Amino acid sequence: MQAEVEVAGLGWASAGGIGRGRRPGGFLREAGPLPAIRRKDVFSTPFPRFGRLDEFSRIGLAAISLALRDADLDNWQEKRPYALIAASVYGCLATDARYFATVLPAGGREASPNLFAYTLPNSFLGEAAIRFGLSGPACVLNDPAGAGLTALVLAMSMVAGGEAGAAVAGVCDVARPVFLGPDGRPDRPGAVFLVLRPAGNRQDFLARLGLDGRGGVLLRGDRVADMESLVAGILHLPGAGPHGQRLTVIS
Amino acid sequence: MNEVALVAAQAITALGDSLEATWNGLLAGASAIRPLKRFDTAGYVSAVAACIDVLDDGAPSSRVHPLLDRLLQGFPPVPADAALITASTKWGIDGLERTLRREGRPPSTDMLAAGFPLEVGRRLGLARPGYNVSAACASSTIALGQAAARIAAGDAEVVLVCCLDIVSEFVFSGFSALSGLAAGPCRPFDKGRDGLSLGEGAAALLLMSRQRARRLGMPVLATIPGWGVAGDAHHITAPARDGCGLAQAIRAALLRAKLAPAAICGINAHGTGTVYNDLMELTAFAAVFGDRVLPLHSVKGAIGHTLGAAGGIEAAIAIKSLATGKLPPTTGFATAEDGVAGLVSAQALPFSGDILLATNSGFGGINAALIFERGQDAHAG
Numbered sequence: 001m002q003a004e005v006e007v008a009g010l011g012w013a014s015a016g017g018i019g020r021g022r023r024p025g026g027f028l029r030e031a032g033p034l035p036a037i038r039r040k041d042v043f044s045t046p047f048p049r050f051g052r053l054d055e056f057s058r059i060g061l062a063a064i065s066l067a068l069r070d071a072d073l074d075n076w077q078e079k080r081p082y083a084l085i086a087a088s089v090y091g092c093l094a095t096d097a098r099y100f101a102t103v104l105p106a107g108g109r110e111a112s113p114n115l116f117a118y119t120l121p122n123s124f125l126g127e128a129a130i131r132f133g134l135s136g137p138a139c140v141l142n143d144p145a146g147a148g149l150t151a152l153v154l155a156m157s158m159v160a161g162g163e164a165g166a167a168v169a170g171v172c173d174v175a176r177p178v179f180l181g182p183d184g185r186p187d188r189p190g191a192v193f194l195v196l197r198p199a200g201n202r203q204d205f206l207a208r209l210g211l212d213g214r215g216g217v218l219l220r221g222d223r224v225a226d227m228e229s230l231v232a233g234i235l236h237l238p239g240a241g242p243h244g245q246r247l248t249v250i251s
Numbered sequence: 252m253n254e255v256a257l258v259a260a261q262a263i264t265a266l267g268d269s270l271e272a273t274w275n276g277l278l279a280g281a282s283a284i285r286p287l288k289r290f291d292t293a294g295y296v297s298a299v300a301a302c303i304d305v306l307d308d309g310a311p312s313s314r315v316h317p318l319l320d321r322l323l324q325g326f327p328p329v330p331a332d333a334a335l336i337t338a339s340t341k342w343g344i345d346g347l348e349r350t351l352r353r354e355g356r357p358p359s360t361d362m363l364a365a366g367f368p369l370e371v372g373r374r375l376g377l378a379r380p381g382y383n384v385s386a387a388c389a390s391s392t393i394a395l396g397q398a399a400a401r402i403a404a405g406d407a408e409v410v411l412v413c414c415l416d417i418v419s420e421f422v423f424s425g426f427s428a429l430s431g432l433a434a435g436p437c438r439p440f441d442k443g444r445d446g447l448s449l450g451e452g453a454a455a456l457l458l459m460s461r462q463r464a465r466r467l468g469m470p471v472l473a474t475i476p477g478w479g480v481a482g483d484a485h486h487i488t489a490p491a492r493d494g495c496g497l498a499q500a501i502r503a504a505l506l507r508a509k510l511a512p513a514a515i516c517g518i519n520a521h522g523t524g525t526v527y528n529d530l531m532e533l534t535a536f537a538a539v540f541g542d543r544v545l546p547l548h549s550v551k552g553a554i555g556h557t558l559g560a561a562g563g564i565e566a567a568i569a570i571k572s573l574a575t576g577k578l579p580p581t582t583g584f585a586t587a588e589d590g591v592a593g594l595v596s597a598q599a600l601p602f603s604g605d606i607l608l609a610t611n612s613g614f615g616g617i618n619a620a621l622i623f624e625r626g627q628d629a630h631a632g
Contacts, residue, residue, distance in 0.1 A: 079484050081481070081499075084482075087382075089363070089365060090363065091363075091364060091385065093347070093362060093363065096341075096344070096347055096362075096421070097347065097351060099421075099425070100347060100348065100351050100421055101351065103420065103421070103424045104351065104352070106294065107291060107293055107294030108294040108295055108420070108424040108427065108428075109294040111424040111425060111427065111428040112428065113425070113428040113429045116424075116425030116426075116428055116429065117429075117487050117488050117614065118487075119341075119421075119425065120340060120385065120387050120613075120614050120615065121364075121385045122385055122386050122387055122613075122614070122615045122617065123487055123614060123615050125615060126482070126487050126614065126615025126616050126617070127487065129482045129483075129484040129615070129616060130484050130485065130486070130487070130616070133484055134482065134484055135481055135482045135483070135484045135495075135496060135499060136480075136481065136482065137393070137480035137481065137482070138386065138480075138482050138615065138617055139384050139385065139386035139390070139393050139480075139617070140384075140385040140386065141382045141383065141384060141385070142363070142364040142365040142367075142368075142382060142383040142385055143365060143382040143383075144365040144366070144368060144369045144380060144382070145380050145382075150382050154397070157400070157404070157406075161400070161404060163400070179350050179351070179358050180358050180360065180362075180363075181358055213406075
């Protein structure tokens with residue numbers, strides 16, 4: 001096994017609710033509408049712009065905030081060179097549609113500059129960087145395989161290799177846009193982010209993760225299949241959801 | 252750490268249907284920024300862009316496909332075990348435009364950026380699935396850095412990086428709404444610059460470990476000894492005035508390459524032509540390089556701002572610069588603003604040395620830097 005990293009914090013926002021690793025309440029990513037997330041449920045200080053963000057940005061930012069709070073890293077004085085890496089299947093496509101709906105009338109004269117700023121899937125990472133003073137590498141990875149681990153593997157490589165002092169990595173997706181039509185696979189929108197730091201002598205971590213050298217993520221020596229399995233394993237949850245369904249990532 | 256060799260490069264831009272044609276057009280001081288015919292621009296603050304007109308000839312679903320056809324046609328064979336990283340900000344966004352305009356075609360998954368690596372992998376018969384990097388206008392720069400990191404660490408012997416973005420009304424309207432478009436062709440680093448001009452294009456770059464390149468007999472056109480990525484953590488659309496993120500990215504690249512700033516001989520800058528981006532870059536360069544007169548250029552006055560493809564296209568151009576000892580003219584530049592005199596030129600700039608820096612920055616406050624060193628097989632011809 002290659003170099004390990006520690007999971008210092010975990011946060012999520014899904015149809016099952018919002019939560020973080022060190023707070024009891026469980027984790028569930030299931031089909032259904034995403035919750036209306038209130039600023040005060042996620043941020044300890046005022047954030048007036050939060051309610052005006054698009055849904056993709058809100059759930060991603062909420063999960064990142066909860067993960068950082070879980071790791072006790074949400075307050076800061078000086079910028080920190082932490083990486084921000086997210087995997088997404090649909091990205092900000094839903095926001096794209098909302099934006100282009102402002103372009104169609106009046107020959108584009110009423111196009112919304114505020115919405116346009118969020119038609120890049122990495123914009124919510126930029127919001128997180130501003131909010132939490134994170135100046136490390138940042139990007140979104142659109143991964144057709146959809147297991148949600150691509151961002152985690154990249155972030156782990158960065159932390160283990162010294163390219164970033166720590167990383168916030170995870171997945172973020174809203175529901176499959178209606179205009180794409182169904183693809184026959186379960187749709188489980190939501191965002192899950194982990195705070196990763198180099199393995200050391202501290203005891204206040206949730207889990208240690210390793211890379212198996214073939215692009216796989218190891219938890220307690222076992223290769224994990226997807227992000228849901230990883231989180232369930234970190235939280236010591238049973239492998240099946242409450243309805244006997246296996247928890248899997250949308251793909 | 253393995254040495255990272257760049258063994259093949261191709262670029263398709265509105266200036267030319269190949270890297271060679273693009274390079275020759277740049278040296279001639281030509282500009283491909285012309286009046287737009289693709290959509291009605293009456294409602295926007297600009298009416299020009301650098302489009303590849305042949306892409307409009309009956310594209311079956313999205314213009315990305317004929318552009319990808321042109322990019323991969325004639326590209327050297329890619330080993331089947333190559334890892335793949337693509338870079339695009341909006342991939343087939345014209346597919347979304349058609350769907351929302353209800354133009355009668357079924358919705359296409361071209362509008363999903365994850366389709367880009369799928370398409371390239373399918374066409375080239377690659378065994379390993381890839382992914383797409385989306386990081387605004389630094390996407391392909393970051394993709395190249397990730398590719399280099401994997402080879403350097405021994406996680407891959409070969410990585411193909413493909414990048415592509417098209418001119419769409421979706422993006423054009425947005426930059427117009429943000430007042431980010433120049434009224435006419437953009438003028439990077441010019442005292443009177445007033446915004447950017449959009450362009451479309453694509454690039455493919457094949458990276459290998461030096462050992463693998465030697466075994467395959469591939470030419471080493473350049474090596475990539477350093478890369479760096481950093482964020483401003485300042486604003487979603489505007490760059491940090493002090494250039495903090497870009498300076499941090501450049502320093503990270505220099506540190507990784509184990510080079511002092513004095514080793515850099517020239518800069519392929521982002522140079523979009525907006526007031527704030529160009530000023531931010533000059534500020535960042537001054538922070539890293541001090542009072543040194545370091546020649547720099549931008550290609551965006553010639554080929555437009557190709558968004559996610561910019562870094563990859565500019566990397567291919569950097570290879571040509573290293574082979575010829577010339578930085579191409581900064582088309583559109585005429586009058587230097589304070590502090591730029593002698594750095595930028597509307598003529599080709601000779602430089603001496605073997606190491607260039609390339610930088611790109613984007614929305615979300617992201618900045619990326621790559622260092623290229625002339626390869627043993629780089630030739631001017």
